[in-house]
Amino acid sequence: ILNVEQSPQSLHVQEGDSTNFTCSFPSSNFYALHWYRWETAKSPEALFVMTLNGDEKKKGRISATLNTKEGYSYLYIKGSQPEDSATYLCAPANQAGTALIFGKGTTLSVSS
């Protein structure tokens, strides 16, 4: 069973602040790392799927990096806006034949 840790558990920032959170996962048998955003009363939506060590992906003001050797990924949000308020979930996939295992998520609240 994969052990996925996300920190911090929750975060409150002011509009315009930049922020980042961490996802830690076992580095053995790594295949891919997924990030999802889950806004209240909506469906979780995929942000990124990352597979290569050193990979960096960007979507608007949100970006993510991946270190597969040490088993962590960072998610960055530049200039946070109230609409960024959501829970951000990470989930590693390995090649052991299991489906995605999620972390508890980081809940971001952005005040205007």
Add this chain to the structure above:
Amino acid sequence: DAMVIQNPRYQVTQFGKPVTLSCSQTLNHNVMYWYQQKSSQAPKLLFHYYDKDFNNEADTPDNFQSRRPNTSFCFLDIRSPGLGDAAMYLCATSREGTDTTNEKLFFGSGTQLSVL
């Protein structure tokens, strides 16, 4: 347009009374998943179907069953709900398995189950 649809959005059942949650998809994806999320916890995978092949997680209680009568529909049956089964139940799909490709999941908006 919603591609993974879960009904109902909120479901209330009585302790011990069987309940069925439904999920449908318009994506024609091969894989369908059921996750359970309790407050402040990680979404926990209960089981998934690859086409008609059922894959049960080792720690999923026997009280939880699933059916996939066709590609589009998947059901979660809770035979005798207990108070501890109150949770958000999320259905998701992927075109292929996430363990062999970098396929992302498409989620429904979930069914919040309350057990009285």
